[in-house]
Amino acid sequence: MYLVAIAWLYVTVMMAVAEAAAPGGSWLGAFFTFALYGVLPLSIVLYILGTPARKRRLRAAQTAQAPGHAAPEPTSRAAGATDAIAPDAGGQAPAAAEPPGIAPMREKA
Numbered sequence: 001m002y003l004v005a006i007a008w009l010y011v012t013v014m015m016a017v018a019e020a021a022a023p024g025g026s027w028l029g030a031f032f033t034f035a036l037y038g039v040l041p042l043s044i045v046l047y048i049l050g051t052p053a054r055k056r057r058l059r060a061a062q063t064a065q066a067p068g069h070a071a072p073e074p075t076s077r078a079a080g081a082t083d084a085i086a087p088d089a090g091g092q093a094p095a096a097a098e099p100p101g102i103a104p105m106r107e108k109a
Contacts, residue, residue: 001049005042012038 012034020030 001046005046008042009038 015037016030016034019025019033020027
């Protein structure tokens with residue numbers, strides 16, 4: 001998201017430079033070009049796109065301040081497991097081996 005914002009600011013800076021360098025252009029026109037084409041719309045778009053993250057942070061802060069709130073315990077690891085003992089602590093059961101009584105199919109020659 002920030003890459004697009006930086007690219008848009010670059011475009012508007014180049015527009016402002018072109019406005020200032022034009023024979024009939026002015027520094028005031030360049031400033032308003034940058035402010036009205038770059039900073040104002042970009043600030044509105046970034047504010048709107050940042051709303052879900054702000055809501056999540058606010059909800060997390062309210063939950064943390066609630067009385068009787070305990071810190072969440074990690075659910076992906078077994079009780080007492082460490083990285084050295086349980087390298088695959090993803091919470092999924094390991095795949096079972098195939099039964100030994102099944103022979104692989106071979107092509108007929």
